[in-house]
Structures are given as structure tokens and as C-alpha cells.
Amino acid sequence: MTSPLGIKNPMSEFIQDAPRLGNQYDDDTLLRSYLRWRLPAKMLAEVEPDLRRLGHRAATDILALGEEAEASPPRHVPYDAWGKRVDRIETSDAWHELDRISATEGIVATAYERAHGVHSRIDQFARLYLFAPSSALYSCPLAMTDGAARFLEVHGDETTRPVFAHLTSRDPRQFWTSGQWMTERTGGSDVGGTSTMARCESGNDYRLYGLKWFTSATTSQVAMTLARIEGAPVGGSGLSVFLITLRDRDGLLRNIRVDRLKDKLGTRALPTAELTLEGTPARLVGGTGEGVRKIATLFNVTRVYNAVAAVAGMRRAIALATDYARHRVAFGKPLIEHPLHVETLAEMGLQFRAAFLLAFRVVELLGKEECGEATESELHLLRFLIPVAKLYTAKRAIALASEVIESFGGAGYVEDTGIPRLLRDAQVLSIWEGTTNVLSLDTLRAMDRVDALGAWTGDVRRRLGAARAADLNPSAERVVSAVQRIEDYATRASRSGKEFQQTGARSFAYAIARTEAATLLIEHAHSSRDRPAIVAAQRWCARHLAPLVEGDELHRADSAHLAESDHQT
Numbered sequence: 001m002t003s004p005l006g007i008k009n010p011m012s013e014f015i016q017d018a019p020r021l022g023n024q025y026d027d028d029t030l031l032r033s034y035l036r037w038r039l040p041a042k043m044l045a046e047v048e049p050d051l052r053r054l055g056h057r058a059a060t061d062i063l064a065l066g067e068e069a070e071a072s073p074p075r076h077v078p079y080d081a082w083g084k085r086v087d088r089i090e091t092s093d094a095w096h097e098l099d100r101i102s103a104t105e106g107i108v109a110t111a112y113e114r115a116h117g118v119h120s121r122i123d124q125f126a127r128l129y130l131f132a133p134s135s136a137l138y139s140c141p142l143a144m145t146d147g148a149a150r151f152l153e154v155h156g157d158e159t160t161r162p163v164f165a166h167l168t169s170r171d172p173r174q175f176w177t178s179g180q181w182m183t184e185r186t187g188g189s190d191v192g193g194t195s196t197m198a199r200c201e202s203g204n205d206y207r208l209y210g211l212k213w214f215t216s217a218t219t220s221q222v223a224m225t226l227a228r229i230e231g232a233p234v235g236g237s238g239l240s241v242f243l244i245t246l247r248d249r250d251g252l253l254r255n256i257r258v259d260r261l262k263d264k265l266g267t268r269a270l271p272t273a274e275l276t277l278e279g280t281p282a283r284l285v286g287g288t289g290e291g292v293r294k295i296a297t298l299f300n301v302t303r304v305y306n307a308v309a310a311v312a313g314m315r316r317a318i319a320l321a322t323d324y325a326r327h328r329v330a331f332g333k334p335l336i337e338h339p340l341h342v343e344t345l346a347e348m349g350l351q352f353r354a355a356f357l358l359a360f361r362v363v364e365l366l367g368k369e370e371c372g373e374a375t376e377s378e379l380h381l382l383r384f385l386i387p388v389a390k391l392y393t394a395k396r397a398i399a400l401a402s403e404v405i406e407s408f409g410g411a412g413y414v415e416d417t418g419i420p421r422l423l424r425d426a427q428v429l430s431i432w433e434g435t436t437n438v439l440s441l442d443t444l445r446a447m448d449r450v451d452a453l454g455a456w457t458g459d460v461r462r463r464l465g466a467a468r469a470a471d472l473n474p475s476a477e478r479v480v481s482a483v484q485r486i487e488d489y490a491t492r493a494s495r496s497g498k499e500f501q502q503t504g505a506r507s508f509a510y511a512i513a514r515t516e517a518a519t520l521l522i523e524h525a526h527s528s529r530d531r532p533a534i535v536a537a538q539r540w541c542a543r544h545l546a547p548l549v550e551g552d553e554l555h556r557a558d559s560a561h562l563a564e565s566d567h568q569t
């Protein structure tokens with residue numbers, strides 16, 4: 001370009017290259033290394049072509065559909081042209097196509113076919129991991145569908161078997177998704193306060209009356225929800241679980257009014273609605289009462305989805321940032337040649353590795369549990385590590401998305417680059433399916449009646465003992481010390497009472513997450529003997545084993561001052 005004065009300015013011709021994505025399976029060295037480590041070679045040879053194909057689609061047609069769905073958000077049509085209440089939720093063609101693809105790719109079905117026994121969940125979650133970051137959050141209905149399928153598998157009967165078959169089908173004409181309607185106006189955390197009422201019609205057939213404040217994926221064919229049968233006691237134990245078939249043969253909602261769609265920070269392609277149940281027909285599943293305990297079967301699956309979706313989002317953000325850094329020139333050379341930028345990318349890579357291994361650790365345990373092959377100790381570990389993995393990966397995904405935005409400079413802050421979406425969509429991960437604090441307290445709950453902590457410390461020590469290597473031993477020693485600190489802390493906390501425990505619960509959950517991740521990084525490095533894996537284990541153990549919060553009276557009083565919550569009114 002030449003200025004009016006005739007001076008040629010080379011900088012004005014500088015155009016940035018948009019970041020590009022390659023095959024998301026081939027490019028993901030950690031995923032491939034992990035699968036080589038954890039899967040039998042024969043199984044990997046069988047599933048790898050599917051994963052590679054999906055990795056290609058995640059960077060091509062699925063990515064394009066996700067972008068199209070994001071650009072055409074859902075619309076609520078309350079009335080038809082003649083004034084009849086219809087409550088249609090219109091979604092884009094791309095959203096429907098993502099539904100069909102998720103069926104044919106077996107994103108849910110693979111888990112229930114169990115073609116590879118205990119390893120089937122690894123195969124299935126690897127598919128979700130590739131699909132999720134391109135899918136405009138179609139992973140959300142799939143999470144609830146999988147949770148509902150597991151709930152029906154455990155608690156259902158012959159009348160719910162056809163629904164289970166739909167939820168786990170690979171045939172797009174047969175495939176159904178399920179919603180999970182737990183949140184009411186009283187909040188998404190305190191589910192025991194549910195006020196939806198269930199009136200019996202006959203046998204297990206009921207009608208529901210109430211208001212559901214957040215219902216994701218309202219376009220699903222069925223939904224699982226909680227309600228209190230008339231006369232049942234207050235609290236979570238007085239609730240029961242119900243299956244709703246949303247529409248009649250004409251496609252109209254069955255006594256469900258859509259009050260409005262939510263206007264959300266992110267997840268914009270996902271129809272999230274407020275609904276009023278006005279005598280909605282519903283089927284009681286799993287018997288009366290103990291609804292919170294029963295529906296935990298469902299939300300423990302969706303929490304694993306959350307963890308895998310979080311690490312998938314981290315990996316996508318890193319892929320974009322790394323490609324950009326290779327092309328974006330500043331101060332005379334590509335960003336990737338600037339030592340401080342490399343350091344920033346390396347720290348992101350380290351955070352991602354730790355979070356990835358933690359998420360897939362619970363995937364492995366879930367697979368064992370579902371195949372009836374988990375030991376009692378592994379069942380305790382699964383219960384203990386699900387909230388830990390969910391809360392930790394969610395927080396890391398948000399922090400990493402923010403860092404990646406910054407690594408794009410101003411371009412990362414501009415909507416039409418698509419980069420801000422990384423953060424908007426990540427932010428929900430620490431909110432839905434249980435907030436960080438609710439899940440930190442759930443980690444304590446998991447230790448209530450069984451020695452889950454003892455199961456975990458024993459497991460970590462045993463695994464570290466089996467992963468000895470000269471270049472990893474100093475790291476392993478640090479982890480052994482961290483385990484001891486956690487044990488001592490837990491003893492002090494339980495002697496000091498509930499308030500101490502609850503005050504420190506978040507730091508406790510983080511310490512478990514980081515120590516479990518450290519163990520996994522060491523095991524992975526020990527098995528792969530791969531230089532990045534060794535460095536990751538060493539760096540993680542040197543820097544990231546977390547301090548614990550002593551929640552004693554003085555600490556709590558000081559916190560109250562800082563939080564300004566000590567004002568007497």
C-alpha cells in the first residue's frame with residue numbers, strides 16, 4: 001500500500017493468518033500416547049481408524065456444522081400464526097445434523113455396546129473428546145442422554161427398555177436424546193428443595209406440576225426429572241425420579257409450557273429453557289423416594305462428560321494458539337521463537353496433560369464399574385475422584401481459555417475470530433453439574449461412610465512404588481510427601497469439626513486433584529519414556545503440589561474480615 005505522499009509502508013500490507021486445525025486425532029500426541037499406554041494393542045488397531053476419521057471430521061465438516069449452529073441460535077415460537085399455543089423451539093439444520101452425526105459416530109452407543117469390555121468407556125470418551133470442541137455444545141445433550149441411559153440401565157424396568165434402546169442407538173432415525181431437569185428457581189445446587197409435585201394417576205404413571213428453571217436441550221425426546229409425590233417428606237429423600245416423554249404423536253409438548261429461552265453468556269447454540277409443567281404425564285422410575293441418591297447415577301456420568309469436555313476444550317484452545325504462534329510474526333520473528341511465549345505455551349501444555357490424565361482416570365474407573373469389574377476400593381475411588389476431576393478440570397479449562405485469548409492479542413478479543421467463544425463456552429463448565437464449592441463438599445461427602453481417602457492414598461502409594469525410575473524418583477518422593485501431608489491434614493480436619501473441613505474443602509479437593517495428576521504423570525512418563533512426558537512429571541511435581549488451607553477458628557475469622565461477611569446486622 002502506498003500513502004498519499006507516495007511512501008510504501010510494508011507494515012500496512014501485513015495480514016495475519018487465521019489459525020488452522022489439522023486432523024485432531026493425528027495432531028494430538030498426548031491422546032495417541034495415552035491410548036497406546038492404556039489400550040490393548042489389538043483394540044487400539046480396531047478403534048484407531050474410527051478415531052482418525054473423527055479427528056478429520058472434527059476439523060472439517062463437524063467444525064463447520066458447529067460454527068453454523070452457533071451462528072443460528074435456537075428460537076422460541078410460543079404461538080402459531082392463528083394464535084394457538086405451540087411452544088416450538090426451532091433449531092438450525094446444523095444442530096439436527098450434529099444429532100445425526102453423534103448417533104452414527106456412536107458417541108453414546110459405544111459405551112453401552114461394551115464391545116471392548118472395561119475399555120469401552122475409553123473408546124467412547126475418546127470419541128466425545130474429538131467431537132465435543134467442534135460440536136457447539138451438542139456434547140451437552142449427549143452427556144444427559146448417556147446419564148439417562150445409565151440411570152435406566154441401573155434403575156429401569158421392561159417399560160423403560162425401549163427408551164434405553166433409543167438413547168443408545170447408532171441409527172439416527174432411532175436415536176433419541178434426553179434432558180436432565182433438576183434445577184428449579186431455588187437453585188441448581190440445593191436440589192433437595194425441589195418443589196415440583198407428582199400426582200399419581202395409576203401405578204407408576206403420574207402427572208407433574210411445577211417449574212423447571214434451567215432445562216438444557218429442550219428439543220430432546222425424553223427427560224429425567226425429580227418431583228415430590230404428594231405427601232412425601234421434605235428434602236432430597238422425599239423426591240422421586242421421573243421419566244417424561246416430551247411430545248405427543250403430533251409433535252406437540254405434553255402439558256409443558258416453554259416460558260422462555262435463557263439468554264446466556266455462552267453455549268448459544270444450546271436451547272436452554274424455563275419450563276412450566278402443567279400436569280405433564282411422567283413415569284416413576286426406580287421406585288418412590290431417595291430421588292437425590294438415585295439420580296446421582298445420572299449426574300455422576302454427566303460430571304465425567306464435563307471433565308472430558310473440559311480437557312477437550314483445553315486441547316482445542318492449545319491447538320489454535322500453537323498454530324497461530326507458528327505463523328504470527330512480531331518483533332521480527334514468529335511468536336513460537338520468543339522464549340517467553342514458548343514458556344507460556346509450555347505451561348498450558350503442562351496444565352492440559354495433568355487435566356487430561358485426571359479426566360481419563362475417572363473414565364477408566366467408570367468403565368470398570370459398569371462392567372462389574374471394579375474392586376470395592378476402585379468403587380470408592382470412582383466416587384471420590386468424580387467430583388475432584390470435574391471441579392479441577394473445569395477451573396483449569398477456564399483459566400487456560402483466558403490465557404489462550406491473551407496469546408492471540410487483540411484478535412483473541414474480537415468476536416468474529418471465534419476465539420472469545422473458547423472462554424464463553426468454558427465458563428459454564430464450573431457451574432453446571434455442580435459448582436466448584438458444591439463438588440468440593442461432595443468430595444467430603446464421598447468420605448463420609450467409607451474410607452475413600454484410605455483407598456486413594458493406598459492406591460497412589462502402590463502406583464508410585466511400581467513406577468520407579470532414576471529420573472522420576474525425586475518427583476515420586478515429592479508426591480509421597482504430598483500424600484502424607486494430605487493424610488495428616490485430613491486427620492486434623494476431621495478432629496476439628498465440620499466448619500474446619502468445609503472451610504478447607506476446596507484446597508483439599510485441589511490437593512487431591514494435583515496429587516492424583518502427579519501420580520498419573522509419573523506413571524505415563526514411566527511407561528512411555530517419552531521426553532515431554534518425563535519433563536511434564538518433573539515440572540508438575542516440583543511446582544504444582546498444592547498447599548492446604550487450615551480452616552481453624554482464627555483462619556475463619558480472618559476470612560470473614562476479608563470477605564466482609566463479619567458485619568453484624
Ligand code: MFK
Nearest residue numbers: 139140143189191192236292293296305306309432433434
Ligand atoms: C459437556 C458436558 C455437559 C454437561 C451437561 C450439562 C447439563 C446441565 C443441566 C443441569 O441439570 S445443571 C444442574 C446440575 N445440578 C447438580 O449437579 C446438583 C448439584 N448439587 C449437588 O450435587 C448436591 O451436592 C446435592 C444435590 C447432591 C445435595 O443434595 P442433598 O439432598 O443435600 O444431599 P445428601 O442428603 O447429602 O445426599 C442424599 C443422598 O445422595 C446420600 O445418600 P444416602 O441417602 O445413602 O445417605 C448421598 O450420599 C447421595 N449422593 C449425593 N451426591 C452423590 C451421592 N451419591 C453418589 N454420588 C454423588 N455425587
